[in-house]
Amino acid sequence: MTDPAAQFAQRFAACPLVAILRGLTPDEALPVAGALVDAGFTLIEVPLNSPDPFTSIEKIVKAYGDRAIIGAGTVLRTTQVTDVANAGGTLIVSPNTDTAVIEASVAAGLISLPGYFTPSEGFAAVAAGAHGLKLFPADGTTPAMLKAQRAVLPRDLPVLAVGGITPDTMAQWVAAGANGFGLGSNLYRVGKPAAEIAADAQRFVTAVKAVL
Numbered sequence: 001m002t003d004p005a006a007q008f009a010q011r012f013a014a015c016p017l018v019a020i021l022r023g024l025t026p027d028e029a030l031p032v033a034g035a036l037v038d039a040g041f042t043l044i045e046v047p048l049n050s051p052d053p054f055t056s057i058e059k060i061v062k063a064y065g066d067r068a069i070i071g072a073g074t075v076l077r078t079t080q081v082t083d084v085a086n087a088g089g090t091l092i093v094s095p096n097t098d099t100a101v102i103e104a105s106v107a108a109g110l111i112s113l114p115g116y117f118t119p120s121e122g123f124a125a126v127a128a129g130a131h132g133l134k135l136f137p138a139d140g141t142t143p144a145m146l147k148a149q150r151a152v153l154p155r156d157l158p159v160l161a162v163g164g165i166t167p168d169t170m171a172q173w174v175a176a177g178a179n180g181f182g183l184g185s186n187l188y189r190v191g192k193p194a195a196e197i198a199a200d201a202q203r204f205v206t207a208v209k210a211v212l
Contacts, residue, residue, distance in 0.1 A: 004090070008111045008131050011042040011069050012158060016180025017208055018043040018093070018113070018134075019201070020073055020162075022050060023190040029056040030063055031194040037064050039201035045093045045182075047073035048080060054087040061088035069111065078104040085110060093182075095136055097121035102128035115162070117141070122153055132158035134182055139164030143176035150177030167207035174211045181208065 019036050024046050033044060044060060046053045053072060061070045071091025072084045081092055081104045092105040095115040105112040106129035115136040116122045122133055133153075135146055138161040146161065153159065161173045162182030170181065187200055 004106075004109055004111045005131055007069065007090070012132070012180060015040050015042045015205060015208070016158070016160070016212065017041055017204055018045055018160065018162075018180070018182040019187055020045055020047065020093075020182055020184040021056075021188050022047040022073070022184060024053075024056050024188070025051050025190075026055040026059060028190075029059045032188065032197055033060040033064050033068075033070075035194045035198035036201050037067050039198055040205045041201060042068045043091065044068055044070050045073035045091060046071075048076075049074050054083060057084065057087040057089045071111070075101060075105075077101065081105050081108060081110065093134065097125045099124055099128040102130050105129075113160070119149055119152060122149065126154060126157065132160065132179075134160045134162045135178070136182075137163035138173070143172045143178075146173065146178060147176040167203050170207050171211045179212075 019041050046056045057070060069091050071089040073093040075092050075094050078100055085108050091111045093113045094101055097114050097116045102112045102114055102125055112130045113132045113134055114125045114130050115134045116125055125133055158179040160180045160182050161178040165181045165183055166186055183204060188197055
């Protein structure tokens with residue numbers, strides 16, 4: 001089995017963007033994921049408050065697991081970590097810093113990418129074994145706060161800004177120390193045609209390559 005940290009580092013280096021597919025249905029799973037993967041996305045999460053998320057994860061893993069890391073978002077309990085693994089997912093993303101969820105993810109050989117907002121939460125996540133952090137909600141703070149946190153967080157730790165990110169705002173976050181981004185409603189929303197998702201995905205990929 002590929003080391004999770006190495007696998008994440010490889011995919012993240014290829015494209016440091018996580019597609020957040022909140023509300024995705026199993027019927028949408030393959031066309032949406034296909035549009036994202038073809039645009040260059042290598043990290044995809046299906047939040048667990050979506051309809052039948054484990055079926056969507058399983059379908060995307062079977063179709064695109066050789067090209068991208070697939071997993072779940074809004075993972076709040078350790079039992080859900082097991083459910084994601086059983087569906088074939090390897091990425092565990094949370095909106096919060098729950099060390100039990102982080103530790104369970106790492107113990108299961110999965111990639112842990114928890115949400116954090118304060119230095120205390122960030123260091124607790126690092127101590128629990130997180131492979132990266134997502135600053136959430138980024139639209140509830142400023143790049144200046146991230147810059148201050150990056151002065152003390154481990155330099156080699158990937159930090160993603162998540163919440164309200166657009167292609168035009170990426171540069172200021174990168175300047176403050178962001179290594180990548182999580183993209184939600186500005187990339188995907190329920191019922192958005194796959195062709196529009198593909199076009200927006202390409203814009204995000206082009207924008208992040210220009211600033212990193």
